[in-house]
Amino acid sequence: MRICRSALAIGLRHPIYLGVYVLFLSLLGIFLTISSNDETAVTSGYAPAHASIAIIDRDGSALAGEFGAYLAEMHDAVDIEDESFELQDALATNLVDAVVIIPEGFGAECLDRGRAGGELPTIQIAYGSYTQGSALVETQAVRWVALAGAAAALEPDADAARVAELVAAAAPVRAETHVENLAQADGPAKPFQAYLNFSTYSITCSVVVCAGLVLTTMNGKRLRARALASPMRLRRLGVETLAACFVLVVCVWAVSGVVGVVASGVLTAGVGFAQVALALAAMLVFALVPLALAFALAQLRMSEEGLNALGNIGGMLMSFLGGAWVPLDVLSESVQAVARFAPTFWANDAIAAVLAVPELTVEVLTRYAIGVGVTALFAVAITCVGFAAIRSREA
Incomplete structure (x- = not known):
């Protein structure tokens, strides 16, 4: 031993x-x-994630207003002044998860390029610390712009209000989703x-x-x-x-x-x-x-x-x-x-x-x-x- x-x-x-x-x-x-x-989450259905966003509308057109209203309905909108320091501070302090900037000429370019089959205007999105939420906002923004371009191409004589109406009807359509308790x-x-x-x-x-x-x-x-x-x-x-x-x-x-x-x-x-x-x-x-x-x-x-x-x-x-x-x-x-x-x-x-x-x-x-x-x-x-x-x- x-x-x-x-x-x-x-x-x-x-x-x-x-x-x-x-x-x-x-x-x-x-x-x-x-x-x-x-x-593992046990839920009876599917609920999309929400993020805090700041929407900066530099266009002021009717289509840009409808686009901003759509994002505000999907997420929690926070009012922030359109100043560089204010926007950076909001992201740094996690006041917002993302900043969405609608550029000038967005409404007109979206209608014209959609009817001409050209490249649609790009929405500027600044990410915060919640990258998953920011990515979701960007995906939804790109989808809305694509739907607006398609609506403008399908009805060449439609004005901004009509295009926004068509997008509002198509945007809520999603695939059926359920949650399984793995x-x-x-x-x-x-x-x-x-x-x-x-x-x-x-x-x-x-x-x-x-x-x-x-x-x-x-x-x-x-x-x-x-x-x-x-x-x-x-x-x-x-x-x-x-x-x-x-x-x-x-x-x-x-x-x-x-x-x-x-x-x-x-x-x-x-x-x-x-x-x-x-x-x-x-x-x-x-x-x-x-x-x-x-x-x-x-x-x-x-x-x-x-x-x-x-x-x-x-x-x-x-x-x-x-x-x-x-x-x-x-x-x-x-x-x-x-x-x-x-x-x-x-x-x-x-x-x-x-x-x-x-x-x-x-x-x-x-x-x-x-x-x-x-x-x-x-x-x-x-x-x-x-x-x-x-x-x-x-x-």
């Missing part, structure tokens, strides 16, 4: 890695997955499932770096020389070192799992305890994969910088192929085929099998067992690579 305690002490000498890779990345996973899935459609366990998918990155980084440092240190030439000179067997040294690494893995897995369960509230959302337990068990099996990778890298005498680099790059790549960053359904078939050669794909598939259904069935458990089994085989295969490295070094 002395060797096991010494090995654990080596891992605890690097609290920065434990703090960054375990705690910080777990909290980041909450922000990126659970927070983004919380409180959170309910995905199920109550979706935030927890997304968090576990992201945790494949944090677990890979933390285990590869922390366990790799322990294994690299314990496999050092001086320590092994002292072990050979003592009555202690090398097998005992290796077994207790791996036991210490496994304790680190369990601690990392436990912290990550507790954070996810508490933050997502999955147990209070109606998801069964057995389903949550099976999902966490799948993550524990997956955690053996980066442990095996750390073992293989330690046999290759990987440095601390190399462990950090490969842990981050490997974790990022595996989590991507597991669908943590982008759903695999939206990727190409070639990427989906490559993803099947990553342990994260099978671990996440096992997690999805038990969390995406209301109850456990034989088919669900079979799919879960296949995913967990294939993930474990990845750990075994990578461990064999580490033993092969030992064999080649001793040969």
